[in-house]
Amino acid sequence: MQTFSAHIVIVGGGAAGMCAALGARQHLRQCGIGDEHVQIVILERNARLGIKIRISGGGKCNISHDGDMMSVLEKGFLRPQERRFLKPSFFALTNRQVVEWLHQHGVATYTRPNGRIFPLSGKATDVLSVFESMLREHRITVFTNALVRDVERQESHFLVHLDDTVFQAQAVIIATGGVSYSKTGTTGDGLRFAAKLGHRIVKPRAALAPIYLTPSPPAELVGISLRAVKLIAKSASHTATRVDDVLITHLGISGPATLSLSREVAEALENSPVEMFIDFFPALSPDDLELLLCRMQHERATQFLRTFLEEKLPNAFVPFLLDAAGVEYEQKWSHLKKEHRRKLLQVLKAYLLGVVKEVPLERGEVSAGGVALSDINPKTMESRLVPNFYVAGEALDIAGEVGGFNLQGAYSTGWLAGVSAAQKIQSGLHETLIQNFRTNVE
Ligand SMILES: Cc1cc2nc3c(=O)[nH]c(=O)nc-3n(C[C@H](O)[C@H](O)[C@H](O)COP(=O)(O)OP(=O)(O)OC[C@H]3O[C@@H](n4cnc5c(N)ncnc54)[C@H](O)[C@@H]3O)c2cc1C
Secondary structure, three states: OEEEEEEEEEEOOOHHHHHHHHHHHHHHHHOOOOHHHOOEEEEOOOOOOOHHHHHHHHHOOOOEEOOOHHHHHHHHOOOHHHHHHHHHHHHHOOHHHHHHHHHHOOOOEEEOOOOEEEEOOOOHHHHHHHHHHHHHHOOOEEEOOOOOOEEEEOOOOEEEEOOOEEEEEEEEEEOOOOOOOHHHOOOOHHHHHHHHOOOOEEEEEEEOOOEEEEOOOOHHHOOOEEEEEEEEEEOOOOEEEEEEEEEEOOOEEEOHHHHHHHHHHHHHHOOOOOEEEEEOOOOOOHHHHHHHHHHHHHHOOOOEHHHHHHHHOOHHHHHHHHHHHOOOOOOEHHHOOHHHHHHHHHHHHOEEEEEEEEOOHHHOOEEEEEEOHHHEOOOOOEEOOOOOEEEOHHHEOOOOOOOOHHHHHHHHHHHHHHHHHHHHHHHHHHHHHHHHHHHHHO
């Protein structure tokens, strides 16, 4: 068994872990502490760092989100307690700073009209290369193929156990990510380490995930993208909605509205069945839509009803909507009975897609749940229970929307954890220097 010692050991080399290392070193350099005096180590189980950055945004990497940090928090994190928790870290390391790093290293970026920031090259690997260069510039020691098995607390330090190596560390930063896409290395190890040291773990749940339905959608509808519809999830006690695009898949639904709603659906599903509906006319109230249907009946009396629907909706959906409303496919407006018009109105405002079968945790772009926010100080990312133990990134009980928010959450919380750990190491170094000085004088 080999034994190494380091001042700061970071478990996990994703966005949070890499930024933790950079934050720590930058703080120490600003305080005039030479790199040789403080060892900062990243332990990453994979053969390379940052696998999630590499696969992010379909290989294009939605790096972050544009705007001032308050608006980024508002748009990206829908739960007030998460916004409150993230605020200090989001101001410690901003989106602008991350983009500036990329520009300084020759990676140009562009911002889409919806605020999402991407590398101009469209290559996530360019983003990752910048982080890797910065780690070298900041003299961070990186061990890859280094699977951490356990983190043990001793009186004055931690022991970080690998299979054949032990690291003795003054501070440990857990940056092991969430639990989805487990093949990338995120198997929830950090949650286990934190739980063993007494931290509360909020049960991991799916977020930004597809939703599987019973029955699964008919083959004719698979692949259809519904633009700007309202997706409605209804359970016995809860109704949640999102207005955005919905993609019909062979197992259920995906696309922006689904991903955004999936966390609430996964939570609701634990208590009761959840049904998913589509409102095809979210901009119209039921009364306004009824008026429109009445007008059509009047103005287009000799036309087929389906022609109107085909103008507004993907054609493949029309037979299913007519069937659900009990209206003949060849129905003309002139012969439409009032009760059928009412039923059609109901179907257009709340078409039942199916009952939720599963919200697959493994398939979520992130996972909600993780180390409870109440156990972590948001101003430092240090545990409130175990001094010198820090948690950052997706290992925390946070989950943002699609749009670059989750990577920003990982950079910012990681950075703050690194800076805070370095501050404590720095004050420890000062005390040692003063003690040595006193001993020499005496
Ligand atoms: C397909 C996909 C696309 C995404 N696209 C985007 C996007 O475009 N924009 C965006 O903002 N977010 C995106 N996300 C989410 C984003 O990638 C994550 O939220 C973010 O990477 C989390 O960073 P992290 O550092 O906390 O964790 P991770 O990036 O998951 O890093 C954790 C690291 O810890 C390592 N590790 C785990 N356990 C151990 C152990 N025991 N010992 C040693 N190492 C360990 C893992 O191997 C991993 O490298 C996407 C996610 C997925 C899955």
